[in-house]
Amino acid sequence: MRHPEAKARIVADRSLIADxxxxxxxxxxxxxxxxxxxxxxxxxxxxxxxxxEAVVMNFTVANYDPAMFDEPLRFDLDRRPSDVLAFSWGPHRCIGAFVAQVEARVAFEELLARFPNIEARGPAVFHPSLATAVVESVPVAFLT
Ligand code: HEM
Structure with a gap:
């Protein structure tokens, strides 16, 4: 919703939702x-x-690393990032990564099928937490 051009492409071509x-x-x-x-x-x-020694693996910093991602602050639908560290890496990589991505894809498929004109009505509010990004509210208008 914060990237109207990308959203318009996704609404027109739902196969882009996974990307x-x-x-x-x-x-x-x-x-x-x-x-x-x-x-x-x-x-x-x-x-x-x-x-x-204690080591912190900061996935956010890694996911914004300009050495890995060109213009990391930009939402780029064509990036097709294969090195995203949202689910960590190695033997303890998130066991639910596939399920989580399917859930998100299906949720957006169903949401956009029903409300293709959904619009943001303010910024998403995140619970203050260093460890996890927990969404508290996302103000939207369900325009038909
Ligand atoms: C967007 C959703 C999710 C994100 C961003 C996420 C992220 C992560 C991360 C960063 C780890 C730590 C890996 C490490 O220790 O190096 C992890 C571990 C784990 N996740 Fe997820 N996760 C998600 C959804 C799920 C779901 C849906 C399930 C179960 C169905 C799940 C089950 C687990 C389990 C069992 C581990 C521990 C794996 C281990 O220690 O071997 N996660 N997850």
């Missing part, structure tokens, strides 16, 4: 970070990390 969900996951990054304890000495991006 839109991927880009929304990148921009919102619902799970913002996870804390871990290093089990072995290692080095990441030139930073030495010793076994036993």
């Amino acid at each position: 839109a969900v991927a880009e929304m996951l990148r921009l919102v990054t619902p799970g913002r970070y996870i804390r871990r304890t290093a089990t072995a000495d290692t080095e990441i991006g030139g930073h030495r990390i010793r076994a036993g």
Whole structure:
């Protein structure tokens, strides 16, 4: 709704919804970070990390990394991001990632099928939380 051009393309071609969900996951990054304890000495991006040290994996920062995503603040329907870290990475990558993406795709398919002219009536309000992006309210007008 904040990107009317992209929304118009999605309404005209619902097959783009999956790409839109991927880009929304990148921009919102619902799970913002996870804390871990290093089990072995290692080095990441030139930073030495010793076994036993606490490490924060900040998925939001990774999803806005200009080295990975050109113009990271821009909602880009054609980006088709395959390296989005919204669901983390490695052995503990979110086990529900596929289900979550199908749920989001189906929700937007049904919403836009019924209310293709839905419009924002103000900004989404997020619960103040460093760890997760919890939406408290999204003011909209269900225009038919
Ligand atoms: C948009 C929705 C969701 C997001 C953004 C999300 C994100 C995440 C993230 C960031 C992790 C941490 C991975 C790590 O420790 O490295 C995680 C773990 C996990 N998620 Fe999700 N998740 C979502 C939906 C779901 C759903 C729908 C389910 C279940 C059906 C689910 C089940 C799990 C489980 C069981 C883990 C723990 C995996 C493990 O430790 O091996 N998640 N999720």
